Amino acid sequence: xxxxxxxxxxxxxxxxxxxxxxxxxxxxxxxxxxxxxxxxxxxxxxxxxxxxxxxxxxxxxxxxxxxxxxxxxxxxxxxxxxxxxxxxxxxxxxxxxxxxxxxxxxxxxxxxxxxxxxxxxxxxxxxxxxxxxxxxxxxxxxxxxxxxxxxxxxxxxxxxxxxxxxxxxxxxxxxxxxxxxxxxxxxxxxxxxxxxxxxxxxxxxxxxxxxxxxxxxxxxxxxxxxxxxxxxxxxxxxxxxxxxxxxxxxxxxxxxxxxxxxxxxxxxxxxxxxxxxxxxxxxxxxxxxxxxxxxxxxxxxxxxxxxxxxxxxxxxxxxxxxxxxxxxxxxxxxxxxxxxxxxxxxxxxxxxxxxxxxxxxxxxx
Amino acid sequence: xxxxxxxxxxxxxxxxxxxxxxxxxxxxxxxxxxxxxxxxxxxxxxxxxxxxxxxxxxxxxxxxxxxxxxxxxxxxxxxxxxxxxxxxxxxxxxxxxxxxxxxxxxxxxxxxxxxxxx
Numbered sequence: 001x002x003x004x005x006x007x008x009x010x011x012x013x014x015x016x017x018x019x020x021x022x023x024x025x026x027x028x029x030x031x032x033x034x035x036x037x038x039x040x041x042x043x044x045x046x047x048x049x050x051x052x053x054x055x056x057x058x059x060x061x062x063x064x065x066x067x068x069x070x071x072x073x074x075x076x077x078x079x080x081x082x083x084x085x086x087x088x089x090x091x092x093x094x095x096x097x098x099x100x101x102x103x104x105x106x107x108x109x110x111x112x113x114x115x116x117x118x119x120x121x122x123x124x125x126x127x128x129x130x131x132x133x134x135x136x137x138x139x140x141x142x143x144x145x146x147x148x149x150x151x152x153x154x155x156x157x158x159x160x161x162x163x164x165x166x167x168x169x170x171x172x173x174x175x176x177x178x179x180x181x182x183x184x185x186x187x188x189x190x191x192x193x194x195x196x197x198x199x200x201x202x203x204x205x206x207x208x209x210x211x212x213x214x215x216x217x218x219x220x221x222x223x224x225x226x227x228x229x230x231x232x233x234x235x236x237x238x239x240x241x242x243x244x245x246x247x248x249x250x251x252x253x254x255x256x257x258x259x260x261x262x263x264x265x266x267x268x269x270x271x272x273x274x275x276x277x278x279x280x281x282x283x284x285x286x287x288x289x290x291x292x293x294x295x296x297x298x299x300x301x302x303x304x305x306x307x308x309x310x311x312x313x314x315x316x317x318x319x320x321x322x323x324x325x326x327x328x329x330x331x332x333x334x335x336x337x338x339x340x341x342x343x344x345x346x347x348x349x350x351x352x353x354x355x356x357x358x359x360x361x362x363x364x365x
Numbered sequence: 366x367x368x369x370x371x372x373x374x375x376x377x378x379x380x381x382x383x384x385x386x387x388x389x390x391x392x393x394x395x396x397x398x399x400x401x402x403x404x405x406x407x408x409x410x411x412x413x414x415x416x417x418x419x420x421x422x423x424x425x426x427x428x429x430x431x432x433x434x435x436x437x438x439x440x441x442x443x444x445x446x447x448x449x450x451x452x453x454x455x456x457x458x459x460x461x462x463x464x465x466x467x468x469x470x471x472x473x474x475x476x477x478x479x480x481x482x483x
Contacts, residue, residue: 078470137478140375142459145434156481158377167376174436185436193436221377234377248480249380268378 067109068127071098074134081131097162101130104168111204121175143174164223169204173197181306188311190267195274203290213282213289237279240272258345280340316341367446372473376437383473401480418465423453
């Protein structure tokens, strides 16, 4: 991992700076360490076509993990951010929503830091802000570019939006995407943007619950509906289109593959297709989904070749490439990724060295 | 003047979509949502303000706030049909600042609340 032939200063130098240096030096060292990992992946591309298998990252445990959370109360207005009610390190308040938001921001931060060594949304320690009690009985949660905003739900069909952990993971991941590929929010790139938020939102939950791919429910927003609704959640990554079927809310409109792609559709609709692809990859590989499938997706999101207007095919091709780089050409992991995209009928372009793998996968299906 | 509006987007997706139409006459107006059976009569004062706001929004165009990096917030597609037969489309967002946008947002919430109540 620490190959002195390819760097001037090895990573352990920066780790010592981070430990012993001034605050400014520490920040700079942490940034270098965070980006160093992806540059090593890029160098590996030169030999990846020959089938170099890279072991999973064995970086030492992160030494610095500083989350900075601020929770605000909008007091049922639509004025943001509202009144500060809890700061980092303060004990729980009497407001359950504020405490949920505080805990879930921390759990999302911990997930990204522990699993992918990402230091907050921007990878530079960005403080995490959440605003609760937005509006009156507001049935929504959103990311406004710098903070999370939660409604209380109407209590008839929707519960408090701070309840499900994956909602927070989903929204904060929009911030991560904005600092990486910055996928535009319409058509296929918009559906990818939404899917990536669902993917890492559900992984935050699975990580917290220590669930394997087989144990997980793969339901986005489980716990958001009241008992009045005929549904298990907002979206199902395992079976798009089946999450709910209710007289008032209608039927879950998500397609599971490209034959049902909705032209001009809401970004939350067509996201069902890449969502299902991720579920298929994670299930085929097995184990904890964040370790391999999630890593492939994360490294794809950080790839500079993923443009802001990328379509499903472009994203799929890059996941196949990264699976090969990380786990080896013709590895079970790469075959799982190819098979998944073929099952959801997203066209994939043969890459050099991958044609043979695709033929093997096609014969096996 | 007729003002048609559709609220879409949101974390939940199409399940929380809302549609409505406001019709403004010389003596007042009303707002209806056919899918939910919602109806609200407008006072003359509110109808006049709404017409003024809509006229200003049409002439000024978007206030420039745009969706930006906002994700999972609602967006509002609005069509304003004026007395001269001109139909103008506007796209408003959660952070749009015009009083017209506020009225659209508030009315969509009223329609949604009514739908949920039934």
